[in-house]
Amino acid sequence: MMNQRTIAPTMPxxxxxxxxxxxxxxxxxxxxxxxxxxxxxxxxxxAGSAGVAPAFDILVSDRTGRVVLNSLILVALVTIASWLxxxxxxxxxxxxxxxxxxxxxxxxxxxxxxxxxxxxxSLVAMMGPRGFVxxxxxxxxxxxxxxxxxxxxxxxxLTLFTYPYLFLSVRAGLQNLDPAIDEAARSLGxxxxxxxxxxxxxxxxxxxxxxxxxxxxxxxxxxxxVSILRxxxxxRAIYLQYLSSFDRTLASVLALVLVVLTLLLLVSAxxxxxxxxxxxxxxxxxxxRRQLVHLGAWRWPALLFCxxxxxxxxxxxASVVVFWLVRGLAAGESLLPVWTATANSLRxxxxxxxxxxxxxxxxxxxxxxxxxxxxxxxxRSSYLGNGLPGIVIALSLVFFGANYAPFIYxxxxxxxxxxxxxxxxxxxxxxxxxxxxxxxxxxEAARSLGLNRRRTVWRVTLPLLRPxxxxxxxxxxxxxxKELPATLLLGPxxxxxxxxxxxxxxxxxxxTRAAAPALILLAVSALSMTLILRQEEMTGS
Numbered sequence: 001m002m003n004q005r006t007i008a009p010t011m012p013x014x015x016x017x018x019x020x021x022x023x024x025x026x027x028x029x030x031x032x033x034x035x036x037x038x039x040x041x042x043x044x045x046x047a048g049s050a051g052v053a054p055a056f057d058i059l060v061s062d063r064t065g066r067v068v069l070n071s072l073i074l075v076a077l078v079t080i081a082s083w084l085x086x087x088x089x090x091x092x093x094x095x096x097x098x099x100x101x102x103x104x105x106x107x108x109x110x111x112x113x114x115x116x117x118x119x120x121x122s123l124v125a126m127m128g129p130r131g132f133v134x135x136x137x138x139x140x141x142x143x144x145x146x147x148x149x150x151x152x153x154x155x156x157x158l159t160l161f162t163y164p165y166l167f168l169s170v171r172a173g174l175q176n177l178d179p180a181i182d183e184a185a186r187s188l189g190x191x192x193x194x195x196x197x198x199x200x201x202x203x204x205x206x207x208x209x210x211x212x213x214x215x216x217x218x219x220x221x222x223x224x225x226v227s228i229l230r231x232x233x234x235x236r237a238i239y240l241q242y243l244s245s246f247d248r249t250l251a252s253v254l255a256l257v258l259v260v261l262t263l264l265l266l267v268s269a270x271x272x273x274x275x276x277x278x279x280x281x282x283x284x285x286x287x288x289r290r291q292l293v294h295l296g297a298w299r300w301p302a303l304l305f306c307x308x309x310x311x312x313x314x315x316x317x318a319s320v321v322v323f324w325l326v327r328g329l330a331a332g333e334s335l336l337p338v339w340t341a342t343a344n345s346l347r348x349x350x351x352x353x354x355x356x357x358x359x360x361x362x363x364x365x366x367x368x369x370x371x372x373x374x375x376x377x378x379x380r381s382s383y384l385g386n387g388l389p390g391i392v393i394a395l396s397l398v399f400f401g402a403n404y405a406p407f408i409y410x411x412x413x414x415x416x417x418x419x420x421x422x423x424x425x426x427x428x429x430x431x432x433x434x435x436x437x438x439x440x441x442x443x444e445a446a447r448s449l450g451l452n453r454r455r456t457v458w459r460v461t462l463p464l465l466r467p468x469x470x471x472x473x474x475x476x477x478x479x480x481x482k483e484l485p486a487t488l489l490l491g492p493x494x495x496x497x498x499x500x501x502x503x504x505x506x507x508x509x510x511x512t513r514a515a516a517p518a519l520i521l522l523a524v525s526a527l528s529m530t531l532i533l534r535q536e537e538m539t540g541s
Contacts (some may be wrong), residue, residue, distance in 0.1 A: 033381035039396035041384045046399045047252040068206040071233045078219045081159040086166035089097040094174040101464045112164045113525035115482040118518045119223025120157040122317035125511040154231040160313045166211030173207025221389030223485040234258045235391045255392045321518045328512025338516040345497040350482035356476045360427035368435040385424035394486040403488035418486040423479045427472035434468025478528035
């Protein structure tokens, strides 16, 4: 009886402490989700302030129709071109005896570290009116090359640096595909090409759809490449409308149309994937070694194809940047502005990575440890920013800051907030994956030993979560280093980064001035990608 009397009064206090901590977690995570929704909500209010009739006139205007058509054509052409590169490249590196196929797989994914505007800069620096190809051909009587600007150049540049999304998705699908399906087709008399066309390719439709969605979303939201190559897609039209018009309502309406197109792509992809259940395996099957297709006489054409892709997407852009850097240094180009831009980029990207990880921790913890409709809403709301083009987020924060928060407008704080809204899902995703691999029983054991929830998280959960946290830091850092539209619209006056320096120098055809920041950005991106891959290996080991 004595033990019951002493224990019973303490139970309400324990329950109260637990409830208070859980309520605080719910409040903090909900506040973060609302902050992530702020740009889209204000953009809708801004566009609605124009009135129904003016907004409708903008929507049905010929200019809006041309921009929509241009954007859809660009998305379609880049996606199709990515199929032509990514699908055969993935098949060669997974299902055939291609010499060095593991190295080709790594090299095929590396163009992901090259920002699209750096790729567009290298393309213009090589094939443009002042490019070195033109200078080499002038002694032979070639006065002018075909124009690289417009739709052809945009398709060329975006395909080279977005096909890895499809390549990696198809590779994953091929590796998970049951080898018995191909073996059954071969036993029925199908040759390698017939097996690929009639059996393997239809089974890869979910992977192709997922990779195509990533390519389409990237192309729809791209700003740097289309701006440098002067193609009038949505992002460039929004930016030009913002700069050239006193009444910027049209820019907000165009931004909302872009948001609607992005959401339609996401919904269409979800429905398409929902109709593909017939392609799922009924079971895990027995572990068996996959029989590789012997290329035979086709080995040399296959090697030539892989080498051409790697040269065009990786070696050639880097070589163009190095060429113009050497040429600029020989002409006395100063590197002093580059170090200032590098310091600014590192400062902004590091701050964004730290803030994003700090905000992603409560969101991910609530989602994994306390699943509910509320936590699902919080998690999905935090993901909305990653699905929105950077120009949309930047424009909404410009409107909001200029009207309601002038004290932080065009300050580093506003720029960091834009980075966090845009890239918080990258940190939340890696942290959530890490939490799912940590058994809740470890935390329960710590609680049974007398630690409260806060000390349990600090001493048990966070040390185990360290690889996921560092992967999130590297992802956000890499993305923030490359972000262009938000930096252009929200950066403090005189605040130049590597991205803005490349963009402004390329716009004025100063290729030597853009070379050094482009090379530094490529090096930082490669180091960040290496860190991400190492953290993934640590997580998987």
